[in-house]
Amino acid sequence: MEETAHKTKIRWGILGCGNVTEVKSGPAYQKTEGFEVTAVMRRDEAKAADYAKRHGVAKYYSDAEALINDPEVDAVYIATPPDSHKYYALKVAEAGKPCCIEKPMAPSYEESLEIENAFEDKSLPLFVAYYRRSLPRFLKVKEWLDADKIGEVRHIRWFLSKPANAVDLSGEYNWRTDAKVAPAGYFDDLASHGLDLFAFLLGDFESASGTAVNQQGLYTAKDAITGHWFHENGITGSGTWNFGTQQREDSVEIYGSEGKISFSVFEDADVVLENEMGEKRLFIEHPEHVQQFHVENLKADLLKGQRHPSTGKTALHTSWVMDSILDNL
Known part of the structure; x- marks a missing residue:
């Protein structure tokens, strides 16, 4: 994939188009100039089709890897429950695409570290949806x-x-x-x-x-x-x-x-x-779509080179803090 800094538009695919994407996040990706939601995925194909129709998204999938490897998808937003974040994130890294993951980054620090290392090794942009840093x-x-x-x-x-x-x-x-x-x-x-x-x-x-x-x-x-x-x-x-x-x-x-x-x-x-x-x-x-400023900061990072406040590195630190507090589990 060509360097995102040289692009004028980024086409996003969303994995897991559930409740969080209905108002909080999904519309923010659609309303941010320079971004476009090209495809969505949900394991229930009927629900994926319904989401795509209601939100005006051209393509829908019931298979995550099909979306991740779609040549018309430049970047992937993972909005599934946390226990699947690592699996999907490693697939996105393997495909060589930037990624934003819903919080928490993963259920444990160890899994979060695997994700961060996968993107770091390929020098790929990685973000986590701790959007309060942008509000x-x-x-x-x-x-x-x-x-x-x-x-x-x-x-x-x-x-x-x-x-x-x-x-x-x-x-x-x-x-x-x-x-x-x-x-x-x-x-x-x-x-x-x-x-x-x-x-x-x-x-x-x-x-x-x-x-x-x-x-x-x-x-x-x-x-x-x-x-x-x-x-x-x-x-x-x-x-x-x-x-x-x-x-x-x-x-x-x-x-x-x-x-x-x-x-x-x-x-x-x-x-x-x-x-x-x-x-x-x-x-x-707060804005109508609470992730609006977070998503606009994604654009500033990917298209203008302005560092986003919530990256894989900062989210990894949060995962470490969470695990440290829960050390007796």
Whole structure:
């Protein structure tokens, strides 16, 4: 394939056109100038055909390798459950094409490392859909931190909880709580977003550890996790994630020597700055397609040579942090 930096348009194929691609990501690839979704794949051919028809995509497949090796597909977006990420990503690397993988990169650090090495060995672009690194709401938090609005950062704390949902209580299959796919359940799916964001905001982690248990016995994966960590610059951090509480709560607090910043990773909430100047609250709306800025940054990287904030290398670090917190599994 010709170097992507010399292209004026990149034709994408999507593996796994499920819920995440309906609004969050798929339309962003279609609406970004210079990108085109050429083909989609789902194992259920009827569902793949339905998606292609509804989204105006020319081709659909029920076989992943057929899409990956389609000469009219320049790059591949993998939007399947995490346990299949490595298998498909290695196929994409073998085909010599750039790739973006849904988060988490893979269920373990070891699998993530295999993926990263495969693309690194071929000097192929690899990205992971940690799109919060590209969202204006969290870029405002980074702006405040970089401007020393709360002085020297001392500690970050995240508390995330939610009640068991109807699927959890019914025993219906859910890959997000299947220990074979996601050993720590919703932690794997949700905590990865926040921990990756914290590395972006505060710098890489130096060490991390934690404890994971199953309190409810509703499914095979863990449902209650605590963790603590140190960033390379000496900032300390702690997190609690519990998926069997009475109510949903999602709060992050960054404490500094001269103030505090508060925000939510998932909720539509204000970002709040408190310091000697008083309190400042801002509500910064997400785009309709929440991955829009992430995808536009893919274009800037692939077509203009501007480095994307979420690469295989940064996502590999997040995988290491996740595994370190879950070391007792």
